[in-house]
Amino acid sequence: DSGVTQTPKHLITATGQRVTLRCSPRSGDLSVYWYQQSLDQGLQFLIHYYNGEERAKGNILERFSAQQFPDLHSELNLSSLELGDSALYFCASSVNRGQETQYFGPGTRLLVL
Amino acid sequence: GQSLEQPSEVTAVEGAIVQINCTYQTSGFYGLSWYQQHDGGAPTFLSYNALDGLEETGRFSSFLSRSDSYGYLLLQELQMKDSASYFCAVSRNTDKLIFGTGTRLQVFP
Numbered sequence: 001d002s003g004v005t006q007t008p009k010h011l012i013t014a015t016g017q018r019v020t021l022r023c024s025p026r027s028g029d030l031s032v033y034w035y036q037q038s039l040d041q042g043l044q045f046l047i048h049y050y051n052g053e054e055r056a057k058g059n060i061l062e063r064f065s066a067q068q069f070p071d072l073h074s075e076l077n078l079s080s081l082e083l084g085d086s087a088l089y090f091c092a093s094s095v096n097r098g099q100e101t102q103y104f105g106p107g108t109r110l111l112v113l
Numbered sequence: 114g115q116s117l118e119q120p121s122e123v124t125a126v127e128g129a130i131v132q133i134n135c136t137y138q139t140s141g142f143y144g145l146s147w148y149q150q151h152d153g154g155a156p157t158f159l160s161y162n163a164l165d166g167l168e169e170t171g172r173f174s175s176f177l178s179r180s181d182s183y184g185y186l187l188l189q190e191l192q193m194k195d196s197a198s199y200f201c202a203v204s205r206n207t208d209k210l211i212f213g214t215g216t217r218l219q220v221f222p
Contacts, residue, residue: 002155033210042200042214043156056209090155101146102210104155 003027004093004105012111018079021108025072025093031055032074033102034066037088049074050097081112115139117213119201124219125191133186133216135201143204145177145184150215151197159186159199188218196220 003026013019025032034046045058049068060066063081068074078085088109092102117137125131135145144163148156160168162177162184174187188195198215205211 002157035212043212045209045211048209058209092156101158101161104157106155 002103002105004091004103006089006091006105006108008108009106010109010111012113013081014113015081015083017081017112018077019081019110021076021078021089021091021110023074023076023091023093023105025074025091026103029093029095029103030072031094031097031102032068032072033092033094034060034074034076035090035092037090037107038086043090046076055097078110083112086110086112115203115205115211117201117203117211119199119213119216121214122217122219124221126221127191127193129191130187130189131191131218133188133199133201133218135184135186135213137182137184137201137203137213139182139203139205139211141205142179142182145175146202146204146210147173147175147186148200148202148212149197150200156200191220193220193222 005024007022030051033048035043046060047066048056063079066076088107090107092104094102119135146161147159150156160175167176172189177184200212200215202210202212
């Protein structure tokens with residue numbers, strides 16, 4: 001158990017819908033990262049927040065947005081969902097700006113039908 | 114831009130030693146990490162190298178050569194439970210961790 005929690009564990013929805021994925025970092029960690037992993041693919045970095053501020057963006061679609069709240073939990077919002085958005089979404093946390101160790105949550109498996 | 118290359122698949126038998134290589138091209142390099150991911154599970158941190166040389170943690174060791182932009186993960190005394198995907202990841206001065214596409218290790222009895 002990494003100490004990072006993600007909800008929900010599974011999510012099934014339809015195309016065109018909007019969903020919100022939630023992540024709580026390990027106690028004391030200031031950074032939260034979001035990754036997308038499609039079937040048999042590597043981890044695609046989406047976005048990084050540090051202490052409430054956006055620090056870096058990866059290949060994140062305009063339909064996707066995220067935020068980190070004052071209590072340091074984070075939410076990833078996915079809208080106008082398409083079939084190709086079906087994937088595992090991981091959040092990870094690190095103490096500072098995470099150049100070395102990131103601790104991953106169990107992931108949210110999203111299925112868009 | 115940046116890129117990482119690692120073999121897509123490696124097979125070995127229990128008790129053997131296997132080396133998974135990773136070559137990278139990137140600017141602002143800080144260090145090289147290795148993560149293990151079992152099917153359906155979350156990636157878990159294995160090791161991190163910021164300086165040249167070998168880091169040993171139990172049965173796993175990781176090596177980095179900054180001048181060659183190359184690193185490897187060495188797994189000794191392989192066990193069935195080591196069957197998983199292994200990702201190298203480069204950390205840069207831009208707060209991003211860039212992952213390779215992963216190497217699927219299959220350990221046979």
